[in-house]
Amino acid sequence: MLAVSVRRAAYRARAQLRNRRCFGALQVDARFQCPASHGLGRVRIARRNAAIANKRPPREWTLSNIAKMKATHRRFQFSYDWDREVTTCEPDYYRWNQWFFLKMLERGIAYRKKALVNWCPQCATVLANEQVVNDGCCWRHETTRVEQRALEQWFFKITQYADELLADMAQLEGRLAGARAHHAAQLDRPV
Numbered sequence: 001m002l003a004v005s006v007r008r009a010a011y012r013a014r015a016q017l018r019n020r021r022c023f024g025a026l027q028v029d030a031r032f033q034c035p036a037s038h039g040l041g042r043v044r045i046a047r048r049n050a051a052i053a054n055k056r057p058p059r060e061w062t063l064s065n066i067a068k069m070k071a072t073h074r075r076f077q078f079s080y081d082w083d084r085e086v087t088t089c090e091p092d093y094y095r096w097n098q099w100f101f102l103k104m105l106e107r108g109i110a111y112r113k114k115a116l117v118n119w120c121p122q123c124a125t126v127l128a129n130e131q132v133v134n135d136g137c138c139w140r141h142e143t144t145r146v147e148q149r150a151l152e153q154w155f156f157k158i159t160q161y162a163d164e165l166l167a168d169m170a171q172l173e174g175r176l177a178g179a180r181a182h183h184a185a186q187l188d189r190p191v
């Protein structure tokens with residue numbers, strides 16, 4: 001039990017360090033391009049599971065975490081322009097995600113099909129490849145084996161825009177030019 005709680009503490013510490021590093025880098029950018037905008041508050045399945053584990057409604061749990069994170073950022077004296085804050089779990093934001101999704105559905109760009117996914121039986125959710133660690137275990141439950149499950153999923157036919165994307169990215173200069181090579185390789189196109 002102690003080992004599990006030490007691992008959880010280490011995981012939390014890593015997550016917090018990641019946040020500091022991530023938001024710290026944004027802050028460096030903000031110093032140059034003030035006022036910076038800021039987005040918080042995705043309600044992902046992991047957060048829903050955390051809300052269940054803590055016996056709190058997901059909305060309340062997420063908003064209280066946002067409040068804590070903002071207080072921390074203020075303590076760090078990050079200079080975000082909070083008037084430009086985006087809270088992605090609020091309807092005034094995600095209604096536009098839904099609008100875009102419906103447009104993609106109408107045009108056949110969003111579609112469903114069955115495919116294999118990484119599934120953690122403890123999280124009861126899908127994991128990205130990089131969330132599978134220690135030779136096939138969940139990053140949150142480091143002793144739980146991740147299973148392969150065939151699930152019906154949503155896909156976006158983004159390759160339909162590959163030519164347009166690469167043509168526009170050809171205009172990028174300096175260190176951003178490398179991004180085009182990265183995308184071309186992912187799309188299996190010549191660099």
Ligand SMILES: [Zn+2]
Nearest residue numbers: 120123138141
């Ligand atoms: Zn898990």
